Every structure is written in C-alpha cells, then in structure tokens.
Amino acid sequence: MCRFSRALYRDLHPHLLESQIRPELGQRLLLSACERTVERMARDHRRFARPAASLFSDVRALFPVSRQLLVYDIIEARINTALEYLDVEIAERGSADLLRCRASNRKGKACQRVPVTGSDYCPSHRYLEKLQKDRADALAV
Numbered sequence: 001m002c003r004f005s006r007a008l009y010r011d012l013h014p015h016l017l018e019s020q021i022r023p024e025l026g027q028r029l030l031l032s033a034c035e036r037t038v039e040r041m042a043r044d045h046r047r048f049a050r051p052a053a054s055l056f057s058d059v060r061a062l063f064p065v066s067r068q069l070l071v072y073d074i075i076e077a078r079i080n081t082a083l084e085y086l087d088v089e090i091a092e093r094g095s096a097d098l099l100r101c102r103a104s105n106r107k108g109k110a111c112q113r114v115p116v117t118g119s120d121y122c123p124s125h126r127y128l129e130k131l132q133k134d135r136a137d138a139l140a141v
Helices: 001-013 023-047 049-064 065-093 124-139
Strands: none
Touching: 001 023, 001 065, 023 049, 023 065, 049 065
C-alpha cells in the first residue's frame, strides 16, 4: 500500500504552495497525510467513508486556491485506484486487513507484524512464501 501513498505524494508535490517560509514542512505534512489515509484504507476501507474528501480536507491548505480542483481530481483518481486494488486483494486473500502478516506464531495466533512490500509475510516469516512456491512447483510437475 506504500506505493499508493507515494504515488499520491508524487502527483501532488508539484502543486504545493511555492511561497511558504519552510517548504519542507509542507512536503512532510503532505506525505504524512497521504500515508495516514492509505494506511486507514488498508486497515478497513469499508468503514472509511469518502477517503478522497477526507484527505483533501487535510491537505487543501497546502495548495493555492487556483489548483485545488486539480488537486482534488488527482486525489480522487488515486484513491479510486487504491480502492480497486483493495477489492481485488480482499477477494483473493479473503481478508480486509492487508497490513498484517499471513503467518501464525508458535501459539497459533495470527502474526501482528507488517508484511514486506510485495509479499504476504513479514521478514520473520518470509521463508514461508518460498515454501509455498516450492510446493506449488512440485504439484505442477
């Protein structure tokens, strides 16, 4: 999900106010707002009503009035793309929480760690992904 927040940031960054005293502060605020929104969507997007409007209300003060419609359109397009991705992932995984490792610990409880980008498992359980791939290859032969 990090790629969606970074894509949002990259698309919005050129439109930030230029006359700020501390431009790096505006950049940090924009990035953290994008990350918070995408993380909340990943945790449970069904309960997050209007994420595009929520993010826009958080960041609209960072943009000039003349570009706010463009900024909202960018946010809405990226959020819709992220929501489509979430729907596909939930259909494949059967889980709404994409920010948790799919493995279980020794006591049988679900692992609470965040998976590595592009993987379903955290660094501690990454070996399980290789085992699954090896089993699938063995069954295919």
